[in-house]
Amino acid sequence: MSSTALLTEQYCDNLGPAKIVHLYDPDAGLHGVLVIDNVACGPAIGGVRMAADITTEEVVRLARAMTLKNAAAGLPHGGGKAGIAANPKMADKPRLFRAFGRAIRDLVDYIPGPDMGTDETCMARLFDEIGRAVGLPRVMGGIPLDEVGATGYGVAQCADVAAAHLGISLAGARIAIEGFGSVGRHAARFLEQMGAVVVAASDTGGAVYHPEGLRVDELVAAKAKTGSVTGCGRGQRLTAAQLFTVPCEIIIPAARPDSIHIKNAAQIQAKLILQGANIPATAEAETLLHERGVLVVPDFIANAGGVICGAVEYRHGSQASAFEQIADTVRRNTQETLDRSHHERIEPRRAALEMATQRVLEAQSYRNRCPVVAPERI
Numbered sequence: 001m002s003s004t005a006l007l008t009e010q011y012c013d014n015l016g017p018a019k020i021v022h023l024y025d026p027d028a029g030l031h032g033v034l035v036i037d038n039v040a041c042g043p044a045i046g047g048v049r050m051a052a053d054i055t056t057e058e059v060v061r062l063a064r065a066m067t068l069k070n071a072a073a074g075l076p077h078g079g080g081k082a083g084i085a086a087n088p089k090m091a092d093k094p095r096l097f098r099a100f101g102r103a104i105r106d107l108v109d110y111i112p113g114p115d116m117g118t119d120e121t122c123m124a125r126l127f128d129e130i131g132r133a134v135g136l137p138r139v140m141g142g143i144p145l146d147e148v149g150a151t152g153y154g155v156a157q158c159a160d161v162a163a164a165h166l167g168i169s170l171a172g173a174r175i176a177i178e179g180f181g182s183v184g185r186h187a188a189r190f191l192e193q194m195g196a197v198v199v200a201a202s203d204t205g206g207a208v209y210h211p212e213g214l215r216v217d218e219l220v221a222a223k224a225k226t227g228s229v230t231g232c233g234r235g236q237r238l239t240a241a242q243l244f245t246v247p248c249e250i251i252i253p254a255a256r257p258d259s260i261h262i263k264n265a266a267q268i269q270a271k272l273i274l275q276g277a278n279i280p281a282t283a284e285a286e287t288l289l290h291e292r293g294v295l296v297v298p299d300f301i302a303n304a305g306g307v308i309c310g311a312v313e314y315r316h317g318s319q320a321s322a323f324e325q326i327a328d329t330v331r332r333n334t335q336e337t338l339d340r341s342h343h344e345r346i347e348p349r350r351a352a353l354e355m356a357t358q359r360v361l362e363a364q365s366y367r368n369r370c371p372v373v374a375p376e377r378i
Contacts, residue, residue, distance in 0.1 A: 011060050015067060015360055016079075020056065021107065028099035029092070032084040035063035039109050040363035041071055044080030045134065045310060048100070048122065049117025050091065051256075056081035058257055059278075065278045066307065068356040069300035071363070073329050075311045080110045088117030095223035097122045101129030108132075111146070113310045116181070116256075120144040134310035143313045143322055145182070145306050152186025153323060154305020154330040155252060155276050159191060161334040162272055162297050163250070174248040176209075176270070178202050178240070179230050180219060181256030183276045183303065187252055188216045200238070200246045201229045202255075207243040210235035244268050253280035259287045268294060275299035282350075290347045298349040300356065301333050 011017065016037040023032040033056050036044045049059070056146050059081050067079025076184040082104070084096060097118075104110060112126055114135040123133040124140055136142025145151065163170050173196045177184040179200040188198050197213040205228025208214065214235055214354075222232040244251065245267045246262065251267040253259050254276030260268070265285040273289065273296045275281065286296050312322035333352075340351035 011057075011064070015064070015357070015364075017060060017063060017359050018109075018180055019107070020060065022056075023100065023103040025099040025103060028095050029086070030084065030096055030099040030103065031086075032082060032100060032103070033059050034082040034104055034107065034110060035059045035080060036107065036110050037063035037079040037081075038067040038360060038364075039078035040360055040367055041078050042296050043109050043111055044078040045075070045111040045113060045307060045314070046069060046080040046082070047113045047306075048084065048118050048126075049083040049115040050086055050088045050093075050096075050117030052085060053086045054085050056083075059083040061257070065300050067360060068353065070311075071359040072300055072333050072352065072356040073311075074222070074310050074359075075308065077111070077307075077311060081115075082110070082112060084117075086161070093118075093122055094125060097125040098129055101126045105130045111310075111314065113307070114182075119146050119182075130164075134313050136313070141316070143319050145310055146307055148309070148319060148323075149182075149186025149189065150309035150322065150326060151183045151276070151303050151306035152188070153190050154308070154326045155183065155187040155254075155274050155302055155303075156190035156194060157327050157330045158297055158302040158334045159187075159250060159272075159274055159330050160194065162274065162295060162338065165335075165338050166271055166295055168249055168272065172197060173250055174199045174213075175250045175252065176200035176243055176246050176248045177276075178243050178251065178253045178259060178280075179277060180223060180299075181254065182220040183222060183306075184252060184254035187254065187274075187276055188219070192216045196250070199248055200243050202238075202240040202243045203229050204240075205229045207238040207240050208232050208235040209238050209243070209246050209315045211247070212299075250274065252276045255280065258282050260289075262288065265289050266292075270294065273297070274302045276303050278303065279314075286347060286349055295338075296348055297334060297337070298352050300353050301330070301337050301348075304330055304333070309336045 019036040065083040127133040200209040260281035309322040
């Protein structure tokens with residue numbers, strides 16, 4: 001049996017995936033994969049991730065997270081995700097994204113957006129090729145997600161609700177940010193404005209920690225000047241892995257999948273984890289943290305701000321209306337998830353999964369087609 005067949009057998013269920021499409025263009029050096037997980041609520045919307053070590057399994061898992069995220073947010077979109085196997089710092093992005101656009105031109109059930117390793121300029125080239133994308137530059141009528149920090153804003157709104165649930169005041173709360181990039185940087189900025197104190201931050205260059213706090217603008221300046229937050233003049237340098245061990249109230253994992261796992265979960269001192277990245281923790285780690293009394297707000301609840309903003313942009317809405325919808329939706333879904341978790345004595349992820357799945361299944365019941373039983377592989 002092929003690896004793709006084994007993969008789809010493992011992850012296929014009554015929601016999807018609907019399509020797994022492998023993309024190749026030798027002339028452009030394109031090697032990628034697109035997963036359209038479910039379109040019951042509408043055309044799939046999800047980011048294009050670029051990383052040298054991207055795998056089909058990762059994209060399948062991310063596509064399902066988008067199905068759940070869009071359904072939980074009440075958006076008229078299903079879930080999808082794409083991955084391009086390339087180093088974003090070394091790749092010829094204009095050439096790759098033109099080729100990627102040509103490869104997905106006829107897959108009209110998928111609307112691309114920016115993700116890790118990609119940005120609004122990549123989306124602009126896609127839009128020019130195929131006439132559909134979100135997270136576009138302002139000059140093209142878009143709401144550039146990385147610039148405005150839509151996902152980070154949603155994480156901050158989630159933090160406000162979840163912290164209150166635990167009896168934690170954000171004023172003075174110590175926060176560690178794993179992945180000081182487009183999500184983590186903005187989450188830190190919004191939370192600092194709410195009175196929180198960033199005591200640790202990491203990126204691919206390592207981590208920096210100061211028990212009395214690090215100013216977000218200093219971290220941004222250090223990263224711009226030296227390429228890493230470790231270039232900040234204050235604080236103790238740590239490895240990226242050591243960030244999860246620092247004393248703090250809140251950790252925001254905003255980097256790669258499975259950065260919180262069974263081997264480091266027991267070392268976490270925080271009482272609240274807000275998943276700024278998609279699938280940043282393994283299921284085993286989340287269960288262990290739950291048993292230890294650590295509240296973990298799942299990714300498709302905490303980091304829905306970006307896709308909400310993209311959906312508003314797709315319908316020509318304004319940045320102001322996008323942020324209003326982000327605050328309303330993320331806060332409401334966070335509260336519903338925590339209430340369900342508390343009353344039913346289940347993990348927050350299970351509570352959120354039940355909520356989102358019910359919405360997808362209801363949408364499927366209105367469709368004139370059978371539920372997905374096996375993915376179409378192209």
